[in-house]
Amino acid sequence: MTPTIISTVKPSPESTFDLRTHLGSLELSSPVLTASGCAAAGRELDNYFDITAIGGIVTKSIMLAPRSGRATPRMAETPSGMLNSIGLQGPGVESFLETDLAWLQQRGARTIVSIAGRTADEFGKVAAKLRVAGGFDAIEVNISCPNVEDSGQVFACRADISAQIIQTVRRNSDNKIPIFAKLSPDVTDIVEIATSVSQAGATGVSVINTLLGMVIDTQTMRPALAGVTGGLSGPAIRPIAVRCIWQIRSALPNLPIIGMGGVRTGQDALEMVLAGASAISVGTSIFNDPGAPMRIQRELEQELRNRGFESLTQAISFAHREVIEAVIEDEMGESKDESEQDWDFISE
Amino acid sequence: MSVGASESATLGAMQVLGEVLDVQRSGNYFLMSVTAPGLAERARPGQFVTVGMGGEESSMVLRRSFAIQGVQVRGMYGGTLDFIVSPVGKGSQWLTKLRRHDPVNLVGPLGKPFTLPTKPVTCVLVGGGYGAAPLIMLAQALRERGCRVDSIIGASTEEKLYGSLDLKRVSTSLTLATEDGTAGIRGRVTDGLINTLDSSKVDVVYACGPMPMLASVAEECTTRKIFSQCSVEESMACGIGVCMTCVLPVIGEDGVTRMLRSCVEGPVFRGDRVRWADIGTIPEGTWGGEGPRS
Numbered sequence: 146m147t148p149t150i151i152s153t154v155k156p157s158p159e160s161t162f163d164l165r166t167h168l169g170s171l172e173l174s175s176p177v178l179t180a181s182g183c184a185a186a187g188r189e190l191d192n193y194f195d196i197t198a199i200g201g202i203v204t205k206s207i208m209l210a211p212r213s214g215r216a217t218p219r220m221a222e223t224p225s226g227m228l229n230s231i232g233l234q235g236p237g238v239e240s241f242l243e244t245d246l247a248w249l250q251q252r253g254a255r256t257i258v259s260i261a262g263r264t265a266d267e268f269g270k271v272a273a274k275l276r277v278a279g280g281f282d283a284i285e286v287n288i289s290c291p292n293v294e295d296s297g298q299v300f301a302c303r304a305d306i307s308a309q310i311i312q313t314v315r316r317n318s319d320n321k322i323p324i325f326a327k328l329s330p331d332v333t334d335i336v337e338i339a340t341s342v343s344q345a346g347a348t349g350v351s352v353i354n355t356l357l358g359m360v361i362d363t364q365t366m367r368p369a370l371a372g373v374t375g376g377l378s379g380p381a382i383r384p385i386a387v388r389c390i391w392q393i394r395s396a397l398p399n400l401p402i403i404g405m406g407g408v409r410t411g412q413d414a415l416e417m418v419l420a421g422a423s424a425i426s427v428g429t430s431i432f433n434d435p436g437a438p439m440r441i442q443r444e445l446e447q448e449l450r451n452r453g454f455e456s457l458t459q460a461i462s463f464a465h466r467e468v469i470e471a472v473i474e475d476e477m478g479e480s481k482d483e484s485e486q487d488w489d490f491i492s493e
Numbered sequence: 494m495s496v497g498a499s500e501s502a503t504l505g506a507m508q509v510l511g512e513v514l515d516v517q518r519s520g521n522y523f524l525m526s527v528t529a530p531g532l533a534e535r536a537r538p539g540q541f542v543t544v545g546m547g548g549e550e551s552s553m554v555l556r557r558s559f560a561i562q563g564v565q566v567r568g569m570y571g572g573t574l575d576f577i578v579s580p581v582g583k584g585s586q587w588l589t590k591l592r593r594h595d596p597v598n599l600v601g602p603l604g605k606p607f608t609l610p611t612k613p614v615t616c617v618l619v620g621g622g623y624g625a626a627p628l629i630m631l632a633q634a635l636r637e638r639g640c641r642v643d644s645i646i647g648a649s650t651e652e653k654l655y656g657s658l659d660l661k662r663v664s665t666s667l668t669l670a671t672e673d674g675t676a677g678i679r680g681r682v683t684d685g686l687i688n689t690l691d692s693s694k695v696d697v698v699y700a701c702g703p704m705p706m707l708a709s710v711a712e713e714c715t716t717r718k719i720f721s722q723c724s725v726e727e728s729m730a731c732g733i734g735v736c737m738t739c740v741l742p743v744i745g746e747d748g749v750t751r752m753l754r755s756c757v758e759g760p761v762f763r764g765d766r767v768r769w770a771d772i773g774t775i776p777e778g779t780w781g782g783e784g785p786r787s
C-alpha cells in the first residue's frame with residue numbers, strides 16, 4: 146500500500162452540482178457548516194481544508210465578558226460520542242470582534258456568530274455589539290446555556306424564556322440579519338419551543354445542542370467530569386437529532402432548520418437534509434477528522450448525485466413525501482408508480 | 494502524493510494516512526514505527542501526533558495523542574516516525590494490536606516543541622515512564638548543538654522504564670531511578686535531579702512524564718532559578734486547538750493566570766509558569782473566572 150495524504154481540500158473544478166441553500170434571506174454556496182464550539186473561529190481548521198470552500202463557519206458561542214470556563218477534566222469519551230463540560234470558555238465579545246471576526250472577514254469565510262449570555266440582557270448587549278461591528282452573515286443564539294436569573298435552569302427548556310431571548314436579540318440586531326435559535330433536545334416538546342422562537346422573530350432553528358449526560362469513572366468511583374454532568378455529542382445522538390428535525394419540519398414546514406448532531410459522513414448529512422434540514426453543522430466529527438466538513442460536503446454531493454437529485458434543494462425534506470403520498474392515497478384510494486411519484490414531487 | 498494536502502507555513506500540521514512499519518515490544522510498552530510522509534519531516538522535539546482509533550466505523554470517536562520519539566526523513570518510505578504506546582485502555586490496546594502494513598490515520602506534528610538553546614549549554618533531561626520517549630529526539634537535537642545532556646529517567650519499576658538504550662547513546666550521561674530499586678538508584682527521578690542540580694551547574698531542565706513528577710521538577714528548578722520546560726499530558730478531545738478541553742492554568746508574562754490549551758499553547762510549558770497545584774481547578778483571579786469559588 147502506498148501511503149497517501151488524505152483530506153483533499155480543493156473542490157473538483159468540474160463540480161457543477163448545485164449545493165446552494167437558503168436560510169431565510171441568507172444564501173450559502175453549500176449547506177455544510179461547522180458546529181459552534183467545535184471549530185473555534187475557523188483559524189485552526191484552515192490548516193486542514195479551505196474554510197471558504199464550505200458553507201460557512203459557526204463560531205464558538207461568545208459572551209459579553211471573558212470566561213475561564215469550567216475546571217478540568219472537561220471531557221469523557223462515550224460509545225460513539227463524548228461528554229463535554231467546557232463552560233463556554235472564551236475571550237469575550239470585544240476581543241472576538243477584534244481578532245476572530247476580523248480574521249474570518251479578511252479570510253473571506255461566511256460566518257455565523259454564535260452568542261450566549263447568562264441573562265436576557267447579556268444576549269441583547271452581545272447582539273448590540275455585533276450590530277455595531279458588522280461583518281458576519283447571521284447569528285446563532287445558543288439558548289442551551291444556564292440562566293443565572295432562573296437558578297441555572299437552561300433558557301431553552303422554557304418556551305416563554307426562549308422567546309424572550311430571541312426577541313431581545315432581534316431588537317438589538319439589524320433587521321436583515323438572520324437569527325437562528327439553537328435548541329436543546331432535553332425538552333418534552335421541541336416543537337413547542339421551535340414555534341415560540343419562530344413567533345418571537347427567529348429566522349430559523351439550529352437543532353440539536355448536546356444532551357445532558359454523565360459518566361462515572363469506575364476506577365476512581367467518582368464523576369469523570371469536574372463539572373459532574375456534561376453535554377453528549379457525536380454519532381450516538383444522531384437519531385435524536387433526526388427525530389427533532391423531522392418533528393419541527395412536520396409542524397413548521399417553512400421554518401429553516403440547521404441540523405446537527407453526530408454527522409460523520411455525507412450520508413449522515415443527507416439523512417438530516419431528507420428530514421428537513423436546509424444546512425448541516427459538523428461538530429464532534431471534526432475532532433476525529435479535522436478535514437471532516439470538506440469531506441462531508443464532497444460526500445453529500447455524491448450521495449445526492451447517486452440518487453438522481455439535481456440540486457440540494459430538491460432533497461430538503463424529501464423523506465416527508467411519504468406522508469403526503471399517504472394522504473393522497475387515502476383521498477384518492479389509488480397508488481401510483483412510486484418512482485414516478487417521487488419525480489412529481491421533486492419537479493413541483 | 495501531494496493530492497491537495499492542505500498545510501500552512503505557520504502551523505504546518507497535516508493529516509496523513511500512513512502505514513504501520515513495525516510494532517516492537519519494549520518492557521511494558523510497544524514501539525510503533527509508522528510511515529508519515531510529509532508529516533515526519535516537519536516534526537520537532539516535544540511535538541506529538543494524534544492517531545485515529547479503531548478504523549472508520551469505530552465507536553471511539555476521539556483520536557489519541559502520542560509524543561514523537563524520533564523521525565527518519567530519508568529512506569524508501571519517505572518520512573517515518575516512531576512513538577511509544579503504553580497499552581492502558583481501549584484505544585492504546587487497539588493500537589498495539591496493529592500489524593505491519595495496517596493503515597494508521599495520523600494528524601501532526603502538533604503542539605509547541607521544546608525551545609532549544611542557541612548556545613552549547615548544560616541540559617538535564619528528566620523522563621518518567623514513557624515520558625522519556627520525546628527526550629530521545631530532544632537529546633539528539635541538543636547534542637547536535639553541542640550541548641551537554643545529562644539524562645535521568647525513572648519509573649515505579651524496571652519494566653516501566655523506557656528508552657535507556659537510546660538515551661544512553663545520545664546523552665552525555667544517563668541515570669536510572671526506580672521506586673522499587675529494580676534498576677538504577679532506588680527512588681524517584683527527582684532525587685536524581687536534585688543531586689545533579691546541587692552538584693553541577695545546570696542551565697536548562699527539560700521534563701516529560703506524569704503530572705506530579707513535572708510539578709516537582711518545576712518546583713526544584715524554580716526555587717533554584719533554573720529554566721525548566723515541561724511537557725504536560727492533559728486529556729484532549731481534538732488535539733488541534735478547537736475544543737478547549739485540554740486547558741490548564743498558566744501565568745502569562747503580564748502575571749495574569751489564563752486557562753491555556755495544552756494542545757496548541759503546549760504541551761511544552763515553562764515550568765515556572767504552570768500553576769501545578771491548581772491543575773483541575775479554575776484558580777481564583779484567573780482571567781475570565783468568576784472570582785472566589787466554594
Ligand SMILES: Cc1cc2nc3c(=O)[nH]c(=O)nc-3n(C[C@H](O)[C@H](O)[C@H](O)COP(=O)(O)OP(=O)(O)OC[C@H]3O[C@@H](n4cnc5c(N)ncnc54)[C@H](O)[C@@H]3O)c2cc1C
Binds near residue numbers: 557559577584626
Ligand atoms: C500530549 C500527549 C502525549 C501523549 N503521549 C503518549 C505517549 O507517548 N505514549 C502513550 O502511551 N500515551 C501517550 N499519551 C496518552 C494517550 O494519548 C492516551 O490517552 C492513552 O493511551 C490512553 O488511551 P486509551 O484509549 O488506551 O484509554 P481510554 O481509557 O480508553 O481513554 C479514554 C479517553 O481518556 C483519555 N485519556 C486516558 N488516559 C489519558 C492520559 N494519561 N492522558 C491524556 N488523556 C488520557 C483518552 O485520550 C481518551 O480520550 C499522551 C497524551 C497526551 C495528551
Ligand SMILES: Cc1cc2nc3c(=O)[nH]c(=O)nc-3n(C[C@H](O)[C@H](O)[C@H](O)COP(=O)(O)O)c2cc1C
Binds near residue numbers: 180181206405426428
Ligand atoms: C466540545 C464542544 C463544545 C461545544 N460548544 C458549543 C458552544 O459553545 N455553543 C453551542 O451552541 N454549541 C456547542 N456545542 C454543541 C455543538 O455545536 C453541537 O450542537 C453538538 O455537539 C451536536 O453536534 P455533533 O454531534 O456534531 O457534535 C459544543 C459541542 C462540543 C462537543
Ligand code: FES
Binds near residue numbers: 728740756
Ligand atoms: S484538545 Fe481541543 S483545544 Fe486542545
